[in-house]
Amino acid sequence: MTTAVPGYVPPVSRATFRRTAIAGVALAIVVVAVCVPLGYGLFALFGCVGIALGIINSAFAMGSVVRFSHGSATPSKAKFSGGVLLRLAVITVVAFGCALLVRPYGIAVFGGLAVFQLLATVSSILPLIKEIRQK
Incomplete structure (x- = not known):
């Protein structure tokens, strides 16, 4: 059994997060560049908010897993689950708040979140495909 280093994140996880965040930012730039000239600036803004929420959630999820895996001798599953639920609840409240308060433009937050999850x-999946092709 190997001993984990506190705060250590495997390189593949860091690379995956970095690749996803960069793709999300690049897509947000493309969305703004396309939507603003067409008169859909607020849709672009809220789509970017959704992408940003996805990036923030992903970063917090990675940090949460690191804390859980390097916590005490017996990590608390209840504390970990509570953190996950709280994080998702905050994102949901922000997304629904945007959708309800800034109609119809706020609904684009959900589009941004969905696009980020797809990214x-x-x-x-990319590292898995690369590993399968090597065999």
């Missing part, structure tokens, strides 16, 4: 899924 995160594709980005996390």
Whole structure:
């Protein structure tokens, strides 16, 4: 059994997060560049808010896993689950708040979140595909 170093994040996890965050920012720039000239600036803004919420959630999730894995001798599953639920609840409240308070533009927050999740899924599959091709 190997001893984990506190605060250590495997390189593949850091690379996946970095790749996803960069793709999210690049996509946000493209969305702004396309939507603003067409008169959909607020849709672009709220789409970018959704992408930003996805990036923030991903960063906090990675930090939460690191804290859970390097916590005390017996990490608390209840504390970890509570942190996950709190993080997702905050994101949900922000997204619904935008959607309800800034109609119809705020609904784009959900689009941004969905696009970020798609990017995160594709980005996390890339190392697996690369490893399978090497065999």
